[in-house]
Amino acid sequence: MQGLTFDIAHMLAGSLVLVSFMQLYQDRLSALLNMFALHAFVLAASVAWQAYAQDAPHLYITALIALVFKAIIIPLALRRIVIRLGIHREIENVFGVGLAMLLGIGLVALSMVVMLRVTSGADPLAREDLAFALSVVLLGLLMMVTRRNAVSQVVGFMSLENGLVLAATGAKGMPLVVEISIAFSVLIAFIVIGIFLFRIRERFDTVDVQAMDRFRGEKR
Amino acid sequence: MTIDALSGVLLIPALSAGLLAALPGYRLTSRLNVLAAFLTFATAVSLFIVEPTSGRYLLVDDLNKVFIVLTTFVAFTTSAFSASYIGHEIEIGRLKLGHVRFYHAMYQVLMFAMNLALVANNIGLMWVAIELATLTTVLMVGIYRTHEALEAAWKYFILGSIGIALALFGTILVYMAAQPVIGEGPDAMVWTILMTRAAQFDPDLLNVAFVFLLLGYGTKVGLAPLHAWLPDAHAEGPTPISAVLSGLLLNVALYALLRFKMLLALNPASIAPGPLMVTMGLISAVFAAFMLYRRRDIKRMFAYSSIEHMGIIVFAFGMGGPLANFAGLLHMTMHSLTKSAIFFAVGHIAQVKGTQKIADISGLTVTHPVLGWGLVLGVVAIAGLPPMGIFMSEFLVVSSTFARAPFLVVILVIAILVALGGLFIKLNTIAFGEPRGSTAPVEASYVPMFAHLAIVFAAGIYMPPALVTGFQNVARLLG
Numbered sequence: 001m002q003g004l005t006f007d008i009a010h011m012l013a014g015s016l017v018l019v020s021f022m023q024l025y026q027d028r029l030s031a032l033l034n035m036f037a038l039h040a041f042v043l044a045a046s047v048a049w050q051a052y053a054q055d056a057p058h059l060y061i062t063a064l065i066a067l068v069f070k071a072i073i074i075p076l077a078l079r080r081i082v083i084r085l086g087i088h089r090e091i092e093n094v095f096g097v098g099l100a101m102l103l104g105i106g107l108v109a110l111s112m113v114v115m116l117r118v119t120s121g122a123d124p125l126a127r128e129d130l131a132f133a134l135s136v137v138l139l140g141l142l143m144m145v146t147r148r149n150a151v152s153q154v155v156g157f158m159s160l161e162n163g164l165v166l167a168a169t170g171a172k173g174m175p176l177v178v179e180i181s182i183a184f185s186v187l188i189a190f191i192v193i194g195i196f197l198f199r200i201r202e203r204f205d206t207v208d209v210q211a212m213d214r215f216r217g218e219k220r
Numbered sequence: 221m222t223i224d225a226l227s228g229v230l231l232i233p234a235l236s237a238g239l240l241a242a243l244p245g246y247r248l249t250s251r252l253n254v255l256a257a258f259l260t261f262a263t264a265v266s267l268f269i270v271e272p273t274s275g276r277y278l279l280v281d282d283l284n285k286v287f288i289v290l291t292t293f294v295a296f297t298t299s300a301f302s303a304s305y306i307g308h309e310i311e312i313g314r315l316k317l318g319h320v321r322f323y324h325a326m327y328q329v330l331m332f333a334m335n336l337a338l339v340a341n342n343i344g345l346m347w348v349a350i351e352l353a354t355l356t357t358v359l360m361v362g363i364y365r366t367h368e369a370l371e372a373a374w375k376y377f378i379l380g381s382i383g384i385a386l387a388l389f390g391t392i393l394v395y396m397a398a399q400p401v402i403g404e405g406p407d408a409m410v411w412t413i414l415m416t417r418a419a420q421f422d423p424d425l426l427n428v429a430f431v432f433l434l435l436g437y438g439t440k441v442g443l444a445p446l447h448a449w450l451p452d453a454h455a456e457g458p459t460p461i462s463a464v465l466s467g468l469l470l471n472v473a474l475y476a477l478l479r480f481k482m483l484l485a486l487n488p489a490s491i492a493p494g495p496l497m498v499t500m501g502l503i504s505a506v507f508a509a510f511m512l513y514r515r516r517d518i519k520r521m522f523a524y525s526s527i528e529h530m531g532i533i534v535f536a537f538g539m540g541g542p543l544a545n546f547a548g549l550l551h552m553t554m555h556s557l558t559k560s561a562i563f564f565a566v567g568h569i570a571q572v573k574g575t576q577k578i579a580d581i582s583g584l585t586v587t588h589p590v591l592g593w594g595l596v597l598g599v600v601a602i603a604g605l606p607p608m609g610i611f612m613s614e615f616l617v618v619s620s621t622f623a624r625a626p627f628l629v630v631i632l633v634i635a636i637l638v639a640l641g642g643l644f645i646k647l648n649t650i651a652f653g654e655p656r657g658s659t660a661p662v663e664a665s666y667v668p669m670f671a672h673l674a675i676v677f678a679a680g681i682y683m684p685p686a687l688v689t690g691f692q693n694v695a696r697l698l699g
Binding site: 114115117118119120121126130133134137141144150153157160161164167168171172173174175 | 344374378382385386389392393395396399403404405406408409422424425427
């Protein structure tokens with residue numbers, strides 16, 4: 001498990017954290033969606049490498065789901081929604097970018113300190129993975145906190161879930177039941193999100209219509 | 221999987237969810253919903269008569285039997301309340317027939333998910349079940365599609381998902397701790413196996429795992445400062461769902477927390493989970509008690525009261541020991557019954573007055589004597605006045621922990637008294653103020669509400685010895 005295999009796994013997990021950071025400073029929704037697609041792509045690569053390294057073929061399924069579903073379908077669908085809603089304008093960040101990045105660095109440091117200390121007895125690959133996974137989870141949380149737009153909150157939530165998938169694949173031999181359930185939960189979550197976005201749009205429409213009616217009433 | 225009472229509490233709701241999704245209309249389906257809930261309850265009671273053996277996937281012991289029976293009972297009475305509630309919502313056109321079909325199917329899916337969380341013998345499966353329960357309630361909270369309802373559902377969805385995500389991270393960490401001892405594969409996630417080998421797990425990993433689990437499932441329990449979703453979700457959803465959320469779903473999340481607490485207790489080198497739970501419980505109780513004073517919405521007010529009581533319950537379980545656990549268990553049961561009874565009353569009140577604003581509901585004992593006095597009884601019970609059951613359980617919580625942590629208990633008692641004041645100030649206008657609003661007669665079934673209150677009253681006067689020994693066994697199990 002040492003040598004090149006370890007280095008590649010390490011690099012992929014590390015790049016996931018890097019892409020999480022890149023998501024933090026995107027100020028346009030469409031760019032954010034691109035970054036999320038990249039995030040999911042790196043996750044897929046990382047999971048596939050784990051599948052190879054651990055000789056666990058069922059992990060390829062997880063990788064495939066991440067690739068097809070999260071890296072392609074969801075970003076495309078969200079892009080359509082965003083364009084339809086006409087909100088591909090700038091995202092309002094609650095904090096400035098600089099502060100968000102600083103907080104992000106703090107969170108990564110925190111997760112390294114916590115995870116590397118408590119897992120001293122565990123397999124080195126699992127250790128690194130877990131530490132990176134916690135960083136990704138915390139960065140996802142940070143993104144959800146710093147964004148107000150519903151779509152970017154959803155993106156934050158999904159990158160958080162990517163972190164969880166990374167953690168689950170890092171834990172050696174974690175049963176398939178859970179992996180499927182994770183994928184399944186993402187699916188359900190997305191259906192729910194879809195319904196919500198649909199309904200929110202429905203609401204926006206009615207609000208618009210009412211506003212128009214009121215406007216007309218005043219004119220008359 | 222063999223067909224026995226254990227799989228029965230899962231199969232009945234699952235099958236009826238499919239059936240209810242297919243049937244049109246609401247008169248028949250709302251009755252079928254009651255019937256299905258009753259059958260599930262009957263099956264759950266049969267667990268006490270013939271105890272099925274635990275398998276690899278499903279588990280039954282003294283602890284979850286209590287939870288299952290309580291859950292299915294309140295689900296049954298709530299379905300009876302829901303039948304009359306939904307009838308009224310259809311009449312005034314707030315819900316359409318299609319929504320009702322969806323609502324009934326979701327009600328049964330929620331029952332399925334909660335029962336699955338309670339009987340699952342696998343930490344992963346339990347997590348999936350709680351996630352499913354969360355998603356169904358999100359959909360139900362948003363069912364009115366008003367702006368407020370969607371916002372509440374969205375908030376609940378986001379916060380619930382974060383909670384659930386943290387809980388999953390904790391679950392993965394528990395697996396990581398178990399894997400070197402038990403070996404790779406599904407065995408390292410099975411409760412019964414985890415419990416036998418817990419002493420050999422890596423304590424540091426378990427500690428970190430518990431922090432995540434406490435934050436994750438604690439969000440679902442509604443512990444401050446992770447409670448922000450709870451008042452909104454209670455206030456904007458249909459009232460039967462408020463009753464189920466307060467009475468049951470919070471308990472189910474608590475159950476998950478208790479199981480992990482038991483796991484940690486078996487590992488001598490790990491931290492004691494008690495102080496963490498005591499702290500969060502105390503903060504929730506104090507915070508929610510003070511928040512009661514500023515509430516303008518009646519459902520929101522009782523949602524804060526739920527946070528307060530969950531705080532007291534978590535405090536009791538956190539203190540631990542047979543007596544405090546007994547008190548916590550009793551308090552949980554009494555709170556479930558009382559709070560759902562209150563929501564039954566509030567549901568009818570909101571329907572007949574056409575508003576949830578406390579300022580617009582006044583003088584209920586004059587305009588609607590039965591509802592008004594029912595609410596008064598419920599509030600008397602929830603505030604912890606004798607002779608109702610909650611007085612008993614709160615008294616036990618206080619007396620069983622006073623010797624060990626007098627300062628903490630003083631804080632708890634202050635919280636209880638502050639909450640009592642807050643509830644009664646509001647109750648005074650609601651029940652005895654100048655009569656205001658609609659005086660139209662209410663078409664309500666009072667049976668579920670008074671049945672709950674009667675049980676709570678009876679428990680305050682006399683507890684059957686069989687119940688006491690049953691609860692004592694569970695309390696000992698909880699350690």
